[in-house]
Amino acid sequence: MRDREKVFIHTLKQSGATFGIGDDGVSVGTYLIANDAFFEDIHFKRAWASLEDLVEKCFLVNLSDIYAMNAIPSFLLLTLSVPDNFKEVSKLAQIIGDCAKKYRIKIIGGDTLVGEKLHFSLTLLGQKRQRTLFRKGIKQGNILGYITPKGALNHAKMQSFGQNLKILKNSLRFCRDKKISKYSRFAKPLLYPKMLFELNNIAKAGMDISDGISLELSRLSQVNRLGFKILKQKGDWLYSPEEYQMLYAIERRNLKKMQKKAWKFRHQFVPFAVAIRGKYIAKKQNWHE
Incomplete structure (x- = not known):
């Protein structure tokens, strides 16, 4: 079943009263x-x-x-x-x-x-800035990847990608009335605009990850009319919400360039999927649905 946000936006678009929705x-x-x-x-x-x-x-x-x-x-x-x-x-x-x-x-x-x-x-x-990065622009064969801290960053372990799903589940189950760690990405995502501005210039398309990669892929699939083949073993990283890291699509030939640029800022660009013909449909709903 389509989530309620998707139904609402689809219906609103059908009214002909919208402009630019979908990014x-x-x-x-x-x-x-x-x-x-x-x-x-x-x-x-x-x-x-x-x-x-x-x-x-x-x-x-x-x-x-x-x-x-x-x-x-x-x-x-x-x-x-x-x-x-x-x-x-x-x-x-x-x-x-x-x-x-x-x-x-x-x-x-x-x-x-x-x-x-x-x-x-x-x-x-x-x-x-000179170039605007949109969600649209992905082509067949493009590599999709996400950004995660690496190295000696402060609290890098708690800021690493994919931790939020576990933190959220524990918070809802055991800590409804207690503070959660302020160093976690769920409590306070760390943003690095200088890094993003450099990576944005390499990417073909991109978006920030708020509802988890799986749900974001369905949105990218719809706007680009493509499917995605997952290359990495599925786990929390695929469903973890509110990461506010970037999901990028790049040309295959730019993979090493993207990884080298991310490493300059002590981050990793982790490739996890390739764009293919077809359609990608998420199997899990938004966590606050």
Whole structure:
């Protein structure tokens, strides 16, 4: 059964009222625009992290979309819902302001309201660089791979690709009311825009991994009208959500170049599939469906 998000987007597209839906963001003039929601008890639980860490992850989730399309984050529209009994409004405003300054983003508007839970919705505008990277552009024979830290990076083991599925399951099962490790990729993905900007220039197509590779492959399959042959033994890496690492498609002849460039930043480019004729259909749903 198709997930509800896919049904909704498909129906909306059929209305003829959409433009640019289907990528990490949409290209409008000299900007790339991306929007993501970060909702309590859907994407996070308050007990899992401090307010500072929750806000920063909200920013990082959105920044990842802008970097994925090879743009520089510049402006932000913020919609915020806070519970009626929320006592840290001033603190929250300060944290959001500090986070925006940290990532050199100007907040230019939005909306605030009172609701039942803490919800964020960020719309980021990124200044286009010379080349925009889209999800479309994959050809038969292209190699697909993902990025993961390697070497002496701080907390590299917890930041390595594929760990989030285990962390998420444990958090939902045993730590619903406890903090989870702030060093894990699930709590705080580390982004390396300088590396991404260099890798983006080599890739034929790409996207950030938010719902797990398997689900992302179905989206890439639909937009490129291709299937994918998995070359690596299946495991958590295929289904792990909220990695916010990049999934790239490259020409086979550029594999060593891509790996060498990633290694420059102490990361690995891990090839896991090849594009073939056909169609790829994910067998598992989004974790927060």
